[in-house]
Amino acid sequence: MEVKVATTLVEEIPQLDSMLASCREIAEDSDFATAKHWLEEHPQKKAIGCFPIYCPVELIHASGMLPLGIIGAGNQIEITHADSRFQSFVCSIVKSTLELGLTDRLKFLDGMLFHSICDPTRNLASVFQRNFPGLFVEYIHFPQNFASPLGRKYLETEYRRLLNRLQERSGYSPTPADLNRSISLYNRIRCALREIYRIRTETPHLLSAAESFVLVRAGTLMAPEDFLQILEKVLAEIPGRAARPKDRIRVVLEGSFCELPPLGLIETVEQAGCYIVEDDFLRGWRWFTEGVPIQENPLAALAESYSERAYYSGTKHDSRETKAAHLIRLCKEKKANAVIFQAAKFCEPALFDYALYRKALEAANIPHLLLEFEEKTWSFDRARSEAETFVESLLFD
Amino acid sequence: MAQSTAKTDYQGRIHNLQKDMIGRYYARLTAAAENRGEKAVYMLISGNPVELIEAFDMIPVYPEVNALQLAVKKQSLPLILAAEEMGYSTDNCAYVKADVGMYFAGRKTPFATIPEPDLLLCNYVGCNVYLQWFEHLQEYSKAPIYNLDVPFFRTKAIDPSEEDVSYVVKQLEDLVEILERMSGKKLDYQKLQRIVELSGETGALWSDIKRLAQRRPTPYDAYFDSVMMMAPLYCLRGTEDGLRFFQEAYKEMKQRADNHEGPLPEEKFRLVMEGPPPWPYLRQFRDMFSRWGAVAVASTYSTVGGIWEFGFRHDPQRPLESIARHMLQWNVCNRNFMQRYQQIKDYVDDWGADALVIHSVKSCRLFSAGQGDMREYFTKQLNVPTLLIESDIEDPRYFSEAQLRNRVDAFFEALEHQRMLVSK
Numbered sequence: 001m002e003v004k005v006a007t008t009l010v011e012e013i014p015q016l017d018s019m020l021a022s023c024r025e026i027a028e029d030s031d032f033a034t035a036k037h038w039l040e041e042h043p044q045k046k047a048i049g050c051f052p053i054y055c056p057v058e059l060i061h062a063s064g065m066l067p068l069g070i071i072g073a074g075n076q077i078e079i080t081h082a083d084s085r086f087q088s089f090v091c092s093i094v095k096s097t098l099e100l101g102l103t104d105r106l107k108f109l110d111g112m113l114f115h116s117i118c119d120p121t122r123n124l125a126s127v128f129q130r131n132f133p134g135l136f137v138e139y140i141h142f143p144q145n146f147a148s149p150l151g152r153k154y155l156e157t158e159y160r161r162l163l164n165r166l167q168e169r170s171g172y173s174p175t176p177a178d179l180n181r182s183i184s185l186y187n188r189i190r191c192a193l194r195e196i197y198r199i200r201t202e203t204p205h206l207l208s209a210a211e212s213f214v215l216v217r218a219g220t221l222m223a224p225e226d227f228l229q230i231l232e233k234v235l236a237e238i239p240g241r242a243a244r245p246k247d248r249i250r251v252v253l254e255g256s257f258c259e260l261p262p263l264g265l266i267e268t269v270e271q272a273g274c275y276i277v278e279d280d281f282l283r284g285w286r287w288f289t290e291g292v293p294i295q296e297n298p299l300a301a302l303a304e305s306y307s308e309r310a311y312y313s314g315t316k317h318d319s320r321e322t323k324a325a326h327l328i329r330l331c332k333e334k335k336a337n338a339v340i341f342q343a344a345k346f347c348e349p350a351l352f353d354y355a356l357y358r359k360a361l362e363a364a365n366i367p368h369l370l371l372e373f374e375e376k377t378w379s380f381d382r383a384r385s386e387a388e389t390f391v392e393s394l395l396f397d
Numbered sequence: 398m399a400q401s402t403a404k405t406d407y408q409g410r411i412h413n414l415q416k417d418m419i420g421r422y423y424a425r426l427t428a429a430a431e432n433r434g435e436k437a438v439y440m441l442i443s444g445n446p447v448e449l450i451e452a453f454d455m456i457p458v459y460p461e462v463n464a465l466q467l468a469v470k471k472q473s474l475p476l477i478l479a480a481e482e483m484g485y486s487t488d489n490c491a492y493v494k495a496d497v498g499m500y501f502a503g504r505k506t507p508f509a510t511i512p513e514p515d516l517l518l519c520n521y522v523g524c525n526v527y528l529q530w531f532e533h534l535q536e537y538s539k540a541p542i543y544n545l546d547v548p549f550f551r552t553k554a555i556d557p558s559e560e561d562v563s564y565v566v567k568q569l570e571d572l573v574e575i576l577e578r579m580s581g582k583k584l585d586y587q588k589l590q591r592i593v594e595l596s597g598e599t600g601a602l603w604s605d606i607k608r609l610a611q612r613r614p615t616p617y618d619a620y621f622d623s624v625m626m627m628a629p630l631y632c633l634r635g636t637e638d639g640l641r642f643f644q645e646a647y648k649e650m651k652q653r654a655d656n657h658e659g660p661l662p663e664e665k666f667r668l669v670m671e672g673p674p675p676w677p678y679l680r681q682f683r684d685m686f687s688r689w690g691a692v693a694v695a696s697t698y699s700t701v702g703g704i705w706e707f708g709f710r711h712d713p714q715r716p717l718e719s720i721a722r723h724m725l726q727w728n729v730c731n732r733n734f735m736q737r738y739q740q741i742k743d744y745v746d747d748w749g750a751d752a753l754v755i756h757s758v759k760s761c762r763l764f765s766a767g768q769g770d771m772r773e774y775f776t777k778q779l780n781v782p783t784l785l786i787e788s789d790i791e792d793p794r795y796f797s798e799a800q801l802r803n804r805v806d807a808f809f810e811a812l813e814h815q816r817m818l819v820s821k
Binding site for chain 2: 083084085086087089090094116117118119120122123124125126127129130131139141143144145146147148150151154157158161315317319322323324345346347348349351352353354355356358359360
């Protein structure tokens with residue numbers, strides 16, 4: 001498959017729809033052609049894959065390497081080898097990511113980073129270590145104690161350990177100024193993404209959730225400098241879009257923070273009559289609710305931001321505000337009529353959250369719908385009829 | 398050939414002692430539930446600071462132990478179904494579901510009434526479900542929660558880093574402050590030292606007992622009998638009762654070993670067992686192996702709450718640091734898969750095992766997710782005959798007896814056949 005690379009796309013095809021179409025191609029390309037092309041043009045650079053949810057990409061970037069989102073294989077490949085390593089009750093993304101490795105599709109990477117989001121991922125990191133001995137595999141421990149400042153202080157030491165490991169691999173030891181340059185770059189990207197999400201909350205008819213999804217996903221598969229250019233062009237063009245608001249319900253979508261939902265499913269939910277005004281797709285690549293401060297100690301700034309200025313996530317257990325209370329507050333803030341809980345099949349963290357949320361949403365009288373998916377799903381008839389019935393029950397209530 | 402066996406579990410003097418002691422522990426729980434007793438601190442089994450809880454005269458409550466007791470007593474299914482009715486998925490850990498079901502059913506069980514938590518102390522030791530579980534209990538009970546964050550043992554270093562140790566120690570100091578506030582009294586450091594000493598001595602005896610399984614025949618089954626001994630190890634660690642139990646247990650096992658007595662009439666196969674047992678069908682499961690003369694000489698599940706057989710001891714001279722090291726390094730839950738492979742390999746080599754049996758349980762993905770890779774490693778790389786079978790730790794719906802028995806029979810037939818060929 002021929003995929004347009006980001007640089008061409010920025011220079012020659014400024015129209016919003018073509019840009020989004022190209023992003024869609026990049027997002028759906030399990031050959032990682034855009035990233036490979038960039039690496040060919042930058043032969044001194046190495047690429048590091050980041051498994052969901054959040055990865056401190058600045059550390060990789062400042063070490064002179066390219067961070068990429070390795071987030072399963074969608075419905076693009078068949079799982080034939082990974083099934084013998086992970087059982088039938090394990091989610092698809094764990095198996096498809098391993099399958100990418102076992103079928104040599106990740107050979108262009110120099111390393112993979114995993115972290116403590118769930119038990120299968122924890123074990124996947126080890127399985128990667130054993131099966132790909134030449135690959136640099138690291139596992140980040142993100143603290144789960146937010147009640148005490150000890151957690152974020154510890155995270156700073158963890159970032160230092162990771163940075164040391166990365167520089168062993170890259171051969172370059174980044175200075176605080178390097179780190180701050182990377183933080184600034186990713187701050188600009190995250191700021192643009194917050195703007196995209198603000199537009200979707202305030203004027204959801206101007207940009208669909210499926211469109212913003214492919215945009216963010218494509219951004220994880222290219223150089224951040226290129227992505228920033230695309231984002232800036234997209235933001236400049238959105239206000240000029242000819243679109244009128246439709247009679248749809250406003251929903252907050254939760255539960256898709258790791259395994260990526262098929263694009264067709266997001267479109268199905270939207271076509272059924274929903275404006276998805278907030279979601280947790282690829283949340284780790286947007287992560288911070290405001291810019292990471294530029295300061296003398298960049299690792300401390302990143303660690304502090306993780307603890308104090310990051311989005312809620314199903315795998316981050318912040319006892320300062322309960323998850324259910326947080327979701328209900330979010331619905332009010334976003335003026336949402338309902339919550340769609342879209343969880344990956346076998347995803348234990350998301351399915352646990354659902355039980356918690358369901359009880360709280362019912363107590364708060366907020367309608368909700370559970371849709372389970374797998375990245376490899378390609379038929380959405382059932383989801384369509386469930387979503388349509390749900391929307392109808394609200395629109396004509 | 399498979400034999401029918403009349404008696405496959407060990408019922409010695411310690412069995413009655415255990416019944417008596419655990420009965421007293423449950424009576425304490427009921428007293429706490431009825432506001433006649435100590436403050437209740439909920440904790441998880443693997444790598445926990447129970448020594449500090451005992452030092453403040455509070456009572457540890459282990460939702461995992463309660464859940465497994467419910468399964469053993471065949472009470473778990475209606476509670477699991479009640480939780481699923483609330484919105485929990487069939488894919489969620491059934492320990493959690495049974496516990497939540499029990500919580501909303503008034504916390505009454507056939508063995509005790511479980512008290513409401515005065516503190517939810519989530520010792521996050523490798524298991525991500527722990528965090529979810531206690532988050533839910535917090536939502537339901539509104540009790541205060543403290544997430545004691547234990548960095549995963551994730552590097553290739555032999556020991557966790559000094560940063561890791563000091564991070565856990567500082568959180569233990571936070572915990573001391575919380576317990577001081579709850580109890581209205583200062584930590585008695587000497588008392589803590591004595592409790593840590595008791596844990597150290599208990600661990601040493603447990604280690605000696607495990608080492609006795611290196612004898613031929615092993616005096617007890619290091620899976621089915623070991624998991625029974627986990628109750629006093631976890632519920633009574635750091636108490637005089639706990640120490641006395643393991644003194645008696647060691648004496649009894651040593652005598653059996655010296656007399657060449659094993660749990661079966663003949664020990665034909667020595668196994669390493671990996672993964673938790675199917676609690677609702679423990680007897681049926683055990684019989685599947687006994688009838689082949691197969692005995693476990695080591696098991697990973699019996700190291701969930703601590704690994705002592707490779708030398709770790711709680712140290713009264715450095716109580717908090719040694720508690721921290723136990724939480725970080727010396728329990729199977731906080732170790733990565735590579736370290737677990739090594740642990741199993743050590744068992745196979747040093748305990749003289751003929752085969753590895755992996756019991757994969759859907760509920761506990763920490764244990765099970767990726768065990769196919771483990772089988773690959775042991776069969777293909779190390780040439781250890783390995784059997785991988787599946788059911789569940791808590792949910793009786795996943796135990797398919799005929800299917801399991803077929804797999805087990807086929808495995809031992811092949812092993813027996815292999816032996817015959819070698820001996821010819």
